[in-house]
Amino acid sequence: MDAEEAKKFIIDKVKQSADWRSSCLNMIASENVTSPLLDSVYVSDFYHRYAEGDPFSRYYQGTKYFDEIEKFVKDLARETFNAKEVDVRLISGTVANIAAISMLSKPGDSIISSTIPNGGHLSHNMMGAAGLLQNRINPFPTTEDGYHIDVDETKKLVKNINESAFTRLSMIILGCSLFLFPQPVKELSELGAQEDFKVLYDAAHVLGLVAGGEFQQPLKEGADLMTSSTHKTFFGPQGGLIAFSDKLNDEEIVMFRKNVFPGVSSNHHLHRIPALGIALLEFKKHGKDYAKQTIRNAKALAQGLNEQGFDVEAEDFGFTESHQVAVDVTKQGRGKACAKKLEESNIIVNKNSLPKENLNENSDNPSGLRIGVQELTRRGFKESEMKEVAVLFKKALIDKINVKNDVVDLMKKSKIDFTI
């Protein structure tokens, strides 16, 4: 390829992907789309700049306008998440977890978190941040369905760990990647006060529901810290944040924030910050309706898939209280084949381990699919479209019919029309 061809190659692939994905049912539970207004402030001169430190107290010159923006965005984020302080300098949810886990624990300390099949994220486990930071990781005991933390058994586990001469429990990590139901933040925070451990709530998936006042309010319920991505149910630019509760004193917050800068960041991708401000303003006006509609859509999709003959998880609990639906597709050929088959019909989901799964045996071909409705909700879809989506899943996976044309037609209804 000469330079001209190479340039065209890159430009064409970007356009082809955008065109394709805009005619897909995008149902990866960790994605969303941003508004044209947000996009218009995303690419700017801030893209080229540094602003180490805090607003109006930087190590470099040239930041006077950026300082005003970052201060404004932090104030808005504090109000939105009921937080004493919010740090927006994390460039992703994983980086936020590295910073937060290192704030609350030392190498050799014990933590309790959810396993991957029980919904936990890589960064809560041995192969991710928690393991890298040399924590001893204990899985949360769950009730038999696997989607709920067993509080009584957790109390026993905490007692056992704290009786050990070799380690101490410094923190627990709540929040999940496969995340259908609110978790017992209040009970476990009360336990934390008695047993002297801190509670980190990872809201990466559900931040948009939290911002809309739905699902649960982790900091109000007692969590010490909340980490998050800013681009899943929260339809902001890709990035991360850490929110600090008012249980922490000013000195602790100052000390903890050193793990953000200089700990895990230098330049914090400044161009994200005005875009995050726009997303916060959009949530202020539309967040409640969006969060409610997202949960209604997830329930409608789960019900629809159930009626179409799929084994939808957690039926006894009403399937879901979040943006996600989990489906056991063992009968349809398991997760890997089903996710590929759906992609041929322009339906984009991911294969996913389910709580009953042995991760070691099935990590590449788990029995489940995880389906998220947050992006379709952002595009204006309601319960009636969810019923149509359920029928398309049945045609693609049970009747083995390619439904790409139907999907392209359905996506013509998509519009991202929030204004602020």
Ligand SMILES: Cc1ncc(COP(=O)(O)O)c(C=O)c1O
């Ligand atoms: C619970 C949870 N935490 C953290 C992350 C990581 O977020 P990011 O992709 O922003 O690093 C994810 C990613 O999906 C997640 O599910």
